[in-house]
Amino acid sequence: MGNYVYESVKEEFEQWKGQGLSLNMARGKPSLEQLELSRGLLNVLDFDDCVADGVDARNYGELAGMPCARRYWAELLDITPEQCFVGGNSSLNMMYDLIAKAWSNGLLHSERPWSQEEKVKFLCPVPGYDRHFRVTESFGIELIAVKCGEGGPDMDQVERLAADPQVKGIWCVPKYSNPDGFIYSDEVIRRIAALKPAAPDFAVIWDNAYCVHEIRGDYVPFPDILKLCAQAGNPDLVFEFASTSKITLPGSGMAVMAASVANIQHMSKLMDAQMISCDKLNQLRLVRFLKDKAHTLELMKKHGDVLRPRFDAFLHALEEEIKPLGIARWTNPNGGYFISLYTQPGCAKRTVALCKEAGLVMTGAGAAYPYGNDPDDSHIRIAPSFPALKDVEMAAKVFCTCLKLATLERQGNECEI
Amino acid sequence: MGNYVYESVKEEFEQWKGQGLSLNMARGKPSLEQLELSRGLLNVLDFDDCVADGVDARNYGELAGMPCARRYWAELLDITPEQCFVGGNSSLNMMYDLIAKAWSNGLLHSERPWSQEEKVKFLCPVPGYDRHFRVTESFGIELIAVKCGEGGPDMDQVERLAADPQVKGIWCVPKYSNPDGFIYSDEVIRRIAALKPAAPDFAVIWDNAYCVHEIRGDYVPFPDILKLCAQAGNPDLVFEFASTSKITLPGSGMAVMAASVANIQHMSKLMDAQMISCDKLNQLRLVRFLKDKAHTLELMKKHGDVLRPRFDAFLHALEEEIKPLGIARWTNPNGGYFISLYTQPGCAKRTVALCKEAGLVMTGAGAAYPYGNDPDDSHIRIAPSFPALKDVEMAAKVFCTCLKLATLERQGNECEI
Numbered sequence: 001m002g003n004y005v006y007e008s009v010k011e012e013f014e015q016w017k018g019q020g021l022s023l024n025m026a027r028g029k030p031s032l033e034q035l036e037l038s039r040g041l042l043n044v045l046d047f048d049d050c051v052a053d054g055v056d057a058r059n060y061g062e063l064a065g066m067p068c069a070r071r072y073w074a075e076l077l078d079i080t081p082e083q084c085f086v087g088g089n090s091s092l093n094m095m096y097d098l099i100a101k102a103w104s105n106g107l108l109h110s111e112r113p114w115s116q117e118e119k120v121k122f123l124c125p126v127p128g129y130d131r132h133f134r135v136t137e138s139f140g141i142e143l144i145a146v147k148c149g150e151g152g153p154d155m156d157q158v159e160r161l162a163a164d165p166q167v168k169g170i171w172c173v174p175k176y177s178n179p180d181g182f183i184y185s186d187e188v189i190r191r192i193a194a195l196k197p198a199a200p201d202f203a204v205i206w207d208n209a210y211c212v213h214e215i216r217g218d219y220v221p222f223p224d225i226l227k228l229c230a231q232a233g234n235p236d237l238v239f240e241f242a243s244t245s246k247i248t249l250p251g252s253g254m255a256v257m258a259a260s261v262a263n264i265q266h267m268s269k270l271m272d273a274q275m276i277s278c279d280k281l282n283q284l285r286l287v288r289f290l291k292d293k294a295h296t297l298e299l300m301k302k303h304g305d306v307l308r309p310r311f312d313a314f315l316h317a318l319e320e321e322i323k324p325l326g327i328a329r330w331t332n333p334n335g336g337y338f339i340s341l342y343t344q345p346g347c348a349k350r351t352v353a354l355c356k357e358a359g360l361v362m363t364g365a366g367a368a369y370p371y372g373n374d375p376d377d378s379h380i381r382i383a384p385s386f387p388a389l390k391d392v393e394m395a396a397k398v399f400c401t402c403l404k405l406a407t408l409e410r411q412g413n414e415c416e417i
Numbered sequence: 418m419g420n421y422v423y424e425s426v427k428e429e430f431e432q433w434k435g436q437g438l439s440l441n442m443a444r445g446k447p448s449l450e451q452l453e454l455s456r457g458l459l460n461v462l463d464f465d466d467c468v469a470d471g472v473d474a475r476n477y478g479e480l481a482g483m484p485c486a487r488r489y490w491a492e493l494l495d496i497t498p499e500q501c502f503v504g505g506n507s508s509l510n511m512m513y514d515l516i517a518k519a520w521s522n523g524l525l526h527s528e529r530p531w532s533q534e535e536k537v538k539f540l541c542p543v544p545g546y547d548r549h550f551r552v553t554e555s556f557g558i559e560l561i562a563v564k565c566g567e568g569g570p571d572m573d574q575v576e577r578l579a580a581d582p583q584v585k586g587i588w589c590v591p592k593y594s595n596p597d598g599f600i601y602s603d604e605v606i607r608r609i610a611a612l613k614p615a616a617p618d619f620a621v622i623w624d625n626a627y628c629v630h631e632i633r634g635d636y637v638p639f640p641d642i643l644k645l646c647a648q649a650g651n652p653d654l655v656f657e658f659a660s661t662s663k664i665t666l667p668g669s670g671m672a673v674m675a676a677s678v679a680n681i682q683h684m685s686k687l688m689d690a691q692m693i694s695c696d697k698l699n700q701l702r703l704v705r706f707l708k709d710k711a712h713t714l715e716l717m718k719k720h721g722d723v724l725r726p727r728f729d730a731f732l733h734a735l736e737e738e739i740k741p742l743g744i745a746r747w748t749n750p751n752g753g754y755f756i757s758l759y760t761q762p763g764c765a766k767r768t769v770a771l772c773k774e775a776g777l778v779m780t781g782a783g784a785a786y787p788y789g790n791d792p793d794d795s796h797i798r799i800a801p802s803f804p805a806l807k808d809v810e811m812a813a814k815v816f817c818t819c820l821k822l823a824t825l826e827r828q829g830n831e832c833e834i
Contacts, residue, residue: 029477030476042462042463047459059666059668060444060446060662088696089505089696093692096690104517104532104555137690138691139521139522249476249698250476250477250693251698252475252697252699273548273554275509276509278507278668279505281459282669
């Protein structure tokens, strides 16, 4: 398995430690070079040209968003404007609000608010997005892990679990899944759309976070889940989400919730008690800047050009240093923000802890699992987007050292890997 | 009581109807001239100068808001930055979120989430803000009307009702109350701060919506309710809210929730599951534009200069046409966005309906009461801010005609008023 022995790897590690590094690959955060792509955004709005479709973006009103913003998302997601509720800066917040309203009032087909159910459970394809899981966890909902492979969640398992009326929904990231970067297969998507859950108010949360977020290759079209659900007799099953957070400036984007018109009407009625409108001026600013789908895809190519070398740098180091040792496997996604790496069982937490000691902050090991509990202690999410390229290169080397050291420690300090 | 008789007033009304008017005084919406005061806002941000206190407003992070935004609100509300959580575009949304989190998780001193209480009740000083009442109503909370006079809520009533452990809070607009425009007296504020409610998680929602919103006269300072509560041994009793919606552009402002540091920490923990951050770029934009309290007060003087003639025009018509008849009384506020008018019992709904027939949309009669139910059918909220001055003048005349006609109808068509 190679010539490395514990002592030499340990020395490598101590050398990194001595450098006083401060690197962060914990979150899927765009880099400064990506922010630069939105330089024109801040001045795109003309104060005298803020009325569109008869709606003055500078004043109160229009709960479901600027009509032009609803059209923008409709084109991007291949649906109709009436199916789009355009919100504020965060799709995560909109997902949270959906659960919160299910909790306090119930969804369209709820028999009672979820807070009045004896128990509520939610399906969590793993590895998945920690913040999804935490939303449901914060309501005291029981999280059930479901295996997620190359083509998406294990649908045999999903169908079996959805027969429990206490199971009220599932988290999905259908394109470039967080963190594996998988694209759900047509077959999986078809089975999700055709799901016949016991709960009448089962909600598929379809977080299309990376719908136009290719790193390499051409834009990959995705099926309209709303239509597929309707065709399968499940028109109100799914709530789709997306945002411009990783298209323009994170934290200052616009998010969208897409659903059947009946769902949008039900949710709008509830949201009418919550707010007068979201920030329409920012919606108009973003639509003026992004224009339409074609223009957005051009911009996303540039994001891809910034991201690709960072992914390549990390993957290159893994290929060079780890592959010959056979001590881990990893994904090589065509889009999204993450690489998933699987260590030998019991080595993930230790690897991440060693990284931290050496000045490299990674996403907490296990974060991609419900309650932060990876039963194999094997999964590490790598987010190479934020640091400058030279820092990604260094971080990758630090990571490889730490992974080797953790594996050696696990195997017994004296043995070779 | 004057020379008007039903026939002549009826003819006046028919003449208005014939003009095909389309006037709207339903909501407290700033006018175009007020929007104009924020002309510089949209271009105040320089893409290369978006980092403040080490925080890049263009990227993710900083849940409680930009440090400079927290300092801005701290100065305006005379509190500390640590007591400020700066949010998105809507203080109403933040208030809703507070109730939603009490519902799903409970507040700092809750024994259980409110959703698990047998019954929850809330005190609603009347007349009050319809959207406040609807927030609590949307959770199925029972609304209890409490009389609100010139100096604020009837504190004898509040203290008596707060002895019921099912009563979990009270809605307050302490300065230029919506819709009466009253300022709570020092004595009322002192008694609110010293309240000893039976519920350990009783929440005073202190909507300081009009904290710097004078129409006439100098800026009126207001006491720091957080400090008063702390001094009275109630540090976690109150949640104060404010926003720039009526300082800059409505719907695109920044809101703040101010509370004890313990409350901010408790809420931040819950909000950490909901979002990564609010729109920090917009926070920075607004702080760059508004600068500080002194500069904000200068801007508010200009808003007052735009609003004052509209209020005066409406009040002038009431003085001329209604006062001699003695058929209504009204408030004459020094700030805020509304005039409250009280008709003779049983005339408010009819007046508003007649206005609508004549092409003038007013806030629904009764809206200022829980469940939209004004037991006297007497209160009408007048919002003169939005229409152009000449339209306010015309609307005032239309309103006077409709008020007279409704009163005459009520008294018997034949009698004089």
